[in-house]
Amino acid sequence: MFVRRACLRRAFATVTNRSLRPAHENTHPTPIPLPAGAAATPSPQRRYASVVAAPVAASASEPHEEAKQRKVSRPWRPTKPDIYEDPDPLLIANHVKRTLEAGKFDEAAKFTRQASLRSKVVVSWNHLIDYHIRQDRVHASLKLFNEMKKRNQMPNAQTYTIIFRGLAASSHTELAVSEASKIYFNMLGSNYIEPNTIHMNAVLQVCSNAGDLETLFRISETANETARAANCWTYNILLHALRRRASRKLPERAGPEFAAIPIEQDVEQVIKTAKRIWETVILEWRAGNILVDEPLVCEMGRILLLGDYFEALTVESLLEQTMMIPSVGRAAMPVADIPGGSKSTNLHNIPYAQPGNNSLSLILEALERSRRTSRTKHYWGHFIHHHKVVPDADNWRQLFKALHRGCDSAGVISWLRAMPAEFVGLRTFRLPMNTCMRNNLNRLAFGHATEVLNIMVERLRDADAPTLRTYLIVAQANKRHFFLDAKGDREAALKAYGKQLYKAIDAVWKHYMLLARRCEDQRTGSALKMDVIALARQMISVCDRLVTDNMIPARMANKTIGRRRNSLTRVVVNHFENMREEYPKFRQGFDKQDEDQYEKKEEEDWYPEKNDRGYKDSAQGSERSRDEQGREAAKRR
Template structure:
């Protein structure tokens, strides 16, 4: 009874809506708006479109319904809608098939998605009506690529792009032959990569390293063969090369550990005119498209026709290119070259790195123990990409560069950047307002570790902090105000005054408090060192340091008393490493 009542209400609502909709455009707009704002009203919109289909051509509205089901990971339901659409004499258009194919690529049921995509595509070729275009083919190839089904992918390529199933004998087949674009080759290369990275399991449910290596070698060989075809088309002016295609080939080459990394840099020089900075004596002279960049694979000669000339122009580098370069140079451990590539792409070619690329670059500099370049580059980072993780990684690079006599100055530069960003009043989505307590602790550690390393190099034994009183005073004064801000943001002063653990509402807050306490302990150690040598400083400074020492000591003692109860509430705070280590050390 309840279902019948709901059905009556739906029909009544649909009838009322249709009284105000007199054409397919208003119906489609209503369906799109309703599904976007109230997806739970899908059944109502479906009934509305089914009812309106009796009097109107509602192809666009059906497209919205199908797309909604695919975005919701309901592949079978989307196919049923497509069939229902045709049964109601609603003719699918070219966009209907594009929606289907692109939606199939999102499905977790990849084998089913490939089967349905290929079935529909071949049906388009055989049946009258909408004929497949290159956008449809690229979308189907992307479905195969996501599934790593290279057999089906290459079968479709041979069928459509080459001679076809009948060897290219029929006139219809020649007429329907499609011209591949950069997106076509990108999908093929991505499919090869997916296949190589997700090998089939053996009988025992796992794959041996030899099987993985064999697939990788085969994938690289196939990729090089595809790339030869790309170069022929590019040189002939029939293919416009883009960053995505060059990047896909570069990612495939990078899996070849022997020659792949250098081949990637040759590829970028060839396709984008990016000069080589990984070789001795390299300069920053830009490579022109008509200059030979590699003995075996020169760039395309200047084309005579304007269309061909435009097609054979070098691709424009972007974020994907910079990420590929950094990954390649990390594999080669060429940190100095990475800095040159970064400067060239950012300053000369106008690439604007996002936060992930900044993190990738700082990790690479951390790998190369380059605190000076880390400080220099970080000083140019916009507030929108600055994050606690970025500063921790940068200061961790200082930990790895303690033999550098300028490492303390480099750490100071990094902290200056953090404090400028914290005091700039930037929004929540652009930087951070509160100084990071963990980064401040790392900053205080740098001069102490440097002093111990220096003493060790000189054959001396460094004790306590290892820094002199004057430097300790300078460090405490420098960190005092940021410490107060970080402490206040973590509610640490309130916790100390109230001695009430229930002020800490979740594990994240407890973690922030623990980081502030570690910083307080470090400052307590420094102020205690200053107090023991108070005769070396003036009376006013000594009293200030003693007052701060007592404050740090009180806060640490009270936290220690509350710690057991806090750990019972939120679990023991695990010790974290200073930075996520790069994949290769």
């Protein structure tokens, strides 16, 4: 194939000119000047196909706006600071913080060590120490602390605060107390940084979490009137440590024998120590040196609740002294008449603590412990209307506990209706229903329990199985007034009692069916299924009582109660058979005699009369022997 030399020369000339042309020159050739009056006529030229020339021509004709649109916009990212040309400590600290947030500790530590050669980067070292101590690495953080000082990066006040607060949250309590106290006393002996109130409170918190009262009071003695002046948080930590110490050794005092249990010697010593600390708090408060806030008042109040009945009585005076909350039956105590007040001090200018949810729970618990539950409504209204306190879930729980202690089954109904919807749950109605059970000697207790059941159905989608079971127990226990009104006519008393039991069974049956459908697909040992089976067994007990004592007509007993009892029995038997299949050791060694004794003990715990399941009037007593009771119980099953 022959190639024309002119074509080849022109092609090489085009490539050479465009590749060697400077970048700043215009891509268009310089036009040749023409004589005046001459017209510029395009010369006929031949176009040659060229691989190189085509893209260049397209790029030259592309508009400037389209070229801008093709550029990809990238987000701005902070660059790594240059520690040699511009060693700015702020930029270095920010870079170290971002690196640690990304989880690159080794890179951040290496960069901080290099930056330490050029400038003071104490904040960067603080970030490294805080990173380790937040992850409960005490030894690693203290190693960085010592390395920091060896590299001539002297720690500041924030460094010690980070270490002390991290040790307070550490799970290694003994190591934390040892290291915190050693660093703190080294600070006291050093002239570089004097520990302040924040440092002292942080070390006190370390000792409080560890329960080391000896070191706690040794550090509290280092307080002065200048840099380490004690504040309300200091006394709060001291009282909290005492309360934790007493609570670990305190038995349960919420039972009915609360006033009869003697106070242990260590608890009594803790209360005496707390009272001495409180005297100092009141003196400093009246002198205007500290502020008394709600957490401090509540710490002292809960220590008083650890004591006996008379200590619980003083909680009302405590709130009156610090929050000006008037007691029931008399007006608020004047500020100048508070015991121990100083006449030379202007007490009217002292700011009092602001009541809140914590103090409301405190006074409700104090009323429940001291059994003065009739004052509940007064304090609740005073907190809500006068101090504008919005009750939380714990306040409502303490309120129902106080009503339960006072057997106020009528009061729980109005409080349940006033309870906000966000606090209503399945467990909400258990304590009110138990209150009706506690008030079983009242002839209106079953009516109150029925009202609680109706409120639960209105406010919940599904009923609570334990609450339904307690409702049946209330129906069985609330029977004394039937026998008293009958005046010896046992038949009339049993018929009236039977109507109440039948009404309870009829009210519970539809809810039981809904719960049974819900737990069909659940495993045998699930919590819901166990609650439903316990409810079914209680329903069987009520049905047996109706049939055995002839409380209802025979036709109703065979048609309605009999069918329901048979259905419930099949469900219970199938459940226990499945339990034995899944758990071979289920009820192993639990014979019939043990089961009879367990049922008898459970019955005696629920019914104060203890009159053989209520078959006879409590005035007549039980005349049957234990063997006869066992045979009848086996026949009923």
